[in-house]
Amino acid sequence: MRELEREVLLRLARKALKELEEAYRRIPDTDNGKAYLFRGKERVRLMLKLLEGDGDAV
Numbered sequence: 795m796r797e798l799e800r801e802v803l804l805r806l807a808r809k810a811l812k813e814l815e816e817a818y819r820r821i822p823d824t825d826n827g828k829a830y831l832f833r834g835k836e837r838v839r840l841m842l843k844l845l846e847g848d849g850d851a852v
Contacts, residue, residue: 804845811838 818831 800845804842807838807842807845811835811842814838 814831814835818828818835821828821831
């Protein structure tokens with residue numbers, strides 16, 4: 795992957811994680827959507843880990 799593509803993906807993933815965390819904090823505890831937001835956050839964290847590392851996170 796080219797460096798520019800990697801940097802764009804990193805910025806997008808960081809922004810997505812920030813937005814998911816904000817949404818997770820705002821949603822009521824009784825709402826079932828919290829589980830979906832939590833899983834989304836974990837997926838984005840994994841993607842960031844793969845992009846920031848040197849590829850041996852898999």
